[in-house]
Amino acid sequence: MRIALLLLLLQTTLAVNGCSTAAEQSILSQFFAASRLRDTTALKNIATVVFEPATQGIVTSFEITNIEPHRNGGELVSEVVSISSPVKLPSGRTAQKDLLITMQRTTGQWIVTAIADAPPRPGSPSTPRP
Numbered sequence: 464m465r466i467a468l469l470l471l472l473l474q475t476t477l478a479v480n481g482c483s484t485a486a487e488q489s490i491l492s493q494f495f496a497a498s499r500l501r502d503t504t505a506l507k508n509i510a511t512v513v514f515e516p517a518t519q520g521i522v523t524s525f526e527i528t529n530i531e532p533h534r535n536g537g538e539l540v541s542e543v544v545s546i547s548s549p550v551k552l553p554s555g556r557t558a559q560k561d562l563l564i565t566m567q568r569t570t571g572q573w574i575v576t577a578i579a580d581a582p583p584r585p586g587s588p589s590t591p592r593p
Contacts, residue, residue, distance in 0.1 A: 484527050494575045495522040510575035520550040541567040
């Protein structure tokens with residue numbers, strides 16, 4: 464009986480986690496597609512920022528690595544979504560980048576409000592060594 468309860472809890476947790484990334488995946492896919500095309504008309508409906516292809520590069524695929532929810536009185540008001548992505552840089556070369564994307568809920572929908580490079584992970588090649 465105890466094992467069945469644990470399995471049910473695990474299935475529920477996996478289902479909730481699986482569903483929670485679907486909305487972020489969809490919005491971020493739209494965001495990067497509109498940014499890539501500099502489609503400001505589409506961007507104004509889903510973002511207050513743009514991932515500028517001429518200076519920041521082009522994202523064509525990404526993997527969500529973490530979602531950090533921020534609540535106000537129990538209500539989910541924003542999230543910081545961590546992604547890992549190959550980014551085609553303006554120089555023409557491709558670099559693997561980790562990005563932090565802030566999403567906020569406004570009038571019932573999520574919009575992208577900030578995007579930044581994630582800080583280097585400890586022990587990563589870009590971390591200076593003493």
